[in-house]
Amino acid sequence: MALTRQVSKREAEGEVERIYHELQQTLRVTGVDVSLRMWAAFPRFFEAMWETLLPNVETRAFEKAADNLRDEALEVAADWEPLGAWDAVTLGASQRFHVKGVLELYGALQPKVLLMASAVRLALTDEPVGLKGVPGTVERLERGVPPRMAAMEWVPDRPDDPRLRALFSDVVKSVGPPAVPGEFRALALWPEYLEAAWRRLKPKLREDEFTQEVESLRQSARRQARALPYEVVLSRERVHALGEDAAAVFRVTDALERRLPVLLLNLAQLMLDAPEVERHPFPGATRRVPAWAAEEALR
Amino acid sequence: MNWRDWQARQAVVELGDRFLSYVDLGEGRPVVLLHGIPTWGFLWSGLAPALALKHRVLVPDLLGYGYSDRRDAFDRSVARQAEAVDAWMDRLGVKDAVVVGHDVGGGVALHLAVRFPQRVDRLCLMDSVCYDAWPGELMIQLGHHGVVKKLSAEAVYRLLKVAAKRGGFAKAPPDGLVEGLLAPYATEVGKVSLVRNAVALNTNHTQELAPRLGQLSVPVLILWGEDDAFLSSKYGERLAWDIPGAKYVKVPDARHFVMWDAPHVVATELYRFLGVEAPEETGVAR
Numbered sequence: 001m002a003l004t005r006q007v008s009k010r011e012a013e014g015e016v017e018r019i020y021h022e023l024q025q026t027l028r029v030t031g032v033d034v035s036l037r038m039w040a041a042f043p044r045f046f047e048a049m050w051e052t053l054l055p056n057v058e059t060r061a062f063e064k065a066a067d068n069l070r071d072e073a074l075e076v077a078a079d080w081e082p083l084g085a086w087d088a089v090t091l092g093a094s095q096r097f098h099v100k101g102v103l104e105l106y107g108a109l110q111p112k113v114l115l116m117a118s119a120v121r122l123a124l125t126d127e128p129v130g131l132k133g134v135p136g137t138v139e140r141l142e143r144g145v146p147p148r149m150a151a152m153e154w155v156p157d158r159p160d161d162p163r164l165r166a167l168f169s170d171v172v173k174s175v176g177p178p179a180v181p182g183e184f185r186a187l188a189l190w191p192e193y194l195e196a197a198w199r200r201l202k203p204k205l206r207e208d209e210f211t212q213e214v215e216s217l218r219q220s221a222r223r224q225a226r227a228l229p230y231e232v233v234l235s236r237e238r239v240h241a242l243g244e245d246a247a248a249v250f251r252v253t254d255a256l257e258r259r260l261p262v263l264l265l266n267l268a269q270l271m272l273d274a275p276e277v278e279r280h281p282f283p284g285a286t287r288r289v290p291a292w293a294a295e296e297a298l299r
Numbered sequence: 300m301n302w303r304d305w306q307a308r309q310a311v312v313e314l315g316d317r318f319l320s321y322v323d324l325g326e327g328r329p330v331v332l333l334h335g336i337p338t339w340g341f342l343w344s345g346l347a348p349a350l351a352l353k354h355r356v357l358v359p360d361l362l363g364y365g366y367s368d369r370r371d372a373f374d375r376s377v378a379r380q381a382e383a384v385d386a387w388m389d390r391l392g393v394k395d396a397v398v399v400g401h402d403v404g405g406g407v408a409l410h411l412a413v414r415f416p417q418r419v420d421r422l423c424l425m426d427s428v429c430y431d432a433w434p435g436e437l438m439i440q441l442g443h444h445g446v447v448k449k450l451s452a453e454a455v456y457r458l459l460k461v462a463a464k465r466g467g468f469a470k471a472p473p474d475g476l477v478e479g480l481l482a483p484y485a486t487e488v489g490k491v492s493l494v495r496n497a498v499a500l501n502t503n504h505t506q507e508l509a510p511r512l513g514q515l516s517v518p519v520l521i522l523w524g525e526d527d528a529f530l531s532s533k534y535g536e537r538l539a540w541d542i543p544g545a546k547y548v549k550v551p552d553a554r555h556f557v558m559w560d561a562p563h564v565v566a567t568e569l570y571r572f573l574g575v576e577a578p579e580e581t582g583v584a585r
Contacts, residue, residue: 008487009487010447010448010451010487030370090307091307092306092307092308092309092310093309093310093311094306094309094310094311094320094321094366095306095307095309095366097311097318097320098366145372147316147370147372148316149370150370151369151370151371151488152488153369153486153487153488153489154486154487154488155486189486
C-alpha cells in the first residue's frame with residue numbers, strides 16, 4: 001500500500017487546523033496522533049468525519065467504551081509472560097518518568113482512536129453505527145488537556161539514526177501500514193528502551209493466541225462503536241460526493257482499524273511492564289454548563 | 300560526558316502540575332548551577348564534576364528547558380523560574396546554596412537573590428542577562444509565535460547551531476557539545492518549548508531588579524567572557540558597580556560560553572570564591 005501523507009500540526013490550515021484543536025480538546029490529549037494525521041490528508045472527509053463523531057467523542061459513554069477496550073487489552077496481556085523490558089535497560093529516574101508519561105498518554109489516547117477507527121470503518125461499509133440518541137442529551141466531558149499529561153513528542157518518522165530507521169521499518173512491517181505508530185516515535189526518544197521493548201514485543205505478534213486476541217479486540221471495538229449514543233452518519237457515497245477518493249479513505253481506515261488492536265495489545269504489555277503506570281489515566285470530569293447557557297438551551 | 304549520559308543521571312521532582320529534572324552530584328555545601336537559553340543543565344557537564352569533588356552540585360533544567368516540563372501551558376519568565384527553583388530547593392530540603400547562573404540562569408539567580416534571599420548563600424553571575432542587555436535579536440525573532448508554524452524543528456535547530464558555533468565560543472567547542480546543548484530542542488515539542496522560552500525573555504524582569512541590587516548582602520562574583528558577543532562585558536562591569544562588594548573577573552580569550560572557553564579559570568575562580576582550596580586535579584582542561 002502506498003504511503004499516505006500525514007498532515008503535521010505545523011502544516012494544518014483552515015478547517016483541518018480547527019479540527020486538530022477540537023480533537024485535542026475533546027480527546028483531552030497533548031497532540032494529534034498519526035492515525036488522525038493520516039485521515040487529515042483527506043480534508044473534506046476529515047471534516048465530515050469529525051462533524052458526525054464529535055457528539056459521541058465528547059461523551060462519558062465514549063470514554064467508558066474506550067476504558068473497556070483498554071481494560072480488555074490489559075486483562076489479556078496480564079495473562080502473558082511479563083515483558084521485562086523495563087528492568088532490562090539502564091534508565092535514569094527522569095528518563096523513566098518521561099517513559100511512563102508516554103505510556104499513560106497513549107494509554108489514554110489509543111483506545112479512543114481505535115473506537116473512532118472502528119466507527120468510521122463500520123460506517124464506510126454501510127453498517128449502522130451508534131444509537132439514535134438526541135445530541136446533547138447524555139453526559140458530556142470537560143474539554144481541555146489534562147495539565148499533567150506528557151507532551152506528545154516524537155522523533156522524525158525517518159530518523160537519522162540508522163538503528164532507529166531499521167527498527168521503525170521492522171515495526172511497520174510487523175504491525176501493518178500506514179505509518180510508524182506515534183507511540184513508537186515517542187518511545188524512540190529513549191532508543192535503548194524501545195529496542196528492548198520491541199525485541200520482546202515482536203515474537204509475540206507471530207503467535208496464534210496474539211492474532212486471536214487482536215481479532216477479539218477488534219470485534220469488541222466494533223461492538224462498542226455500534227453502541228455509541230449517537231448515530232454516525234458517514235458513507236463511501238458521501239465521501240465520494242465530498243470529492244475525496246473514497247477507496248483511498250477506506251484503505252487507510254481499514255489499515256488503521258486492523259492495526260490499532262495490535263498496537264493496543266502491545267501498549268498494554270508495556271503498561272503492565274512499567275511499575276505504577278496508571279491504568280485509567282486522566283479520567284475526564286463532567287462538563288459544567290453555566291446556568292445561563294443551560295437556560296438558553298432549554299429556551 | 301555526552302548529553303545522553305548526563306540525561307541518564309537526571310532525577311525528577313514534581314512541583315504541582317509541573318516537573319523539574321536535575322542532576323545531583325557530590326556531597327557537601329550545596330552549589331546550584333543554572334543554565335540559560337537555548338541550553339539546559341548539560342551546559343555544566345564540564346564544570347559540575349569538578350565542583351562536585353568538594354561540594355554537592357545541583358543542576359536543574361529550568362522549566363520549559365532540557366528534560367524538565369516542556370508542555371505548552373505555563374509561563375517561563377525568569378521571575379517564575381525563580382519561584383520554581385525556590386520550590387525545588389524546598390522539595391530537596393536544601394535550605395540555601397551557592398547559586399551560579401549563566402545567561403538567563405543569571406537572571407533567575409538575581410531574582411532568587413533579591414526575592415528569596417534566604418536561599419542564596421553566595422551568588423555568581425556568568426555572562427548573565429541583566430538590565431536591558433537582553434533579549435538578543437535572534438531570541439526576539441525566535442519568540443515570535445509565527446515561528447511555530449513557519450519553521451520546522453530542524454530549521455530552528457540548524458539556525459541555533461550555527462549561531463552558537465559562530466558567536467558563542469572563542470575556540471572550537473568539544474565535539475558533540477553544541478549538538479548536546481540543543482538536543483532537547485530537536486523535536487517539534489522541543490522547538491515549541493524553545494519558542495515559548497524565547498517569548499518569556501522580558502527586559503522588565505531584570506530592570507525591576509536594578510533598583511534593588513544595592514541591597515544584596517551576600518558575596519557576589521561576576522565572571523564574564525571578555526569577548527562575549529551575545530551579552531557585552533560592559534554589563535558585567537555595571538553589575539559589579541551596582542552590587543556592593545561584588546568581585547568582577549573579566550575572563551580573557553572567552554566568549555559567551557565562558558565555562559567551556561576557559562574551564563580552568565572558571566573552576567579556579569569558583570573554588571576561590573567558595574573559600575575552598577581547589578583539588579590538584581579538577582578534570583577540567585587548562
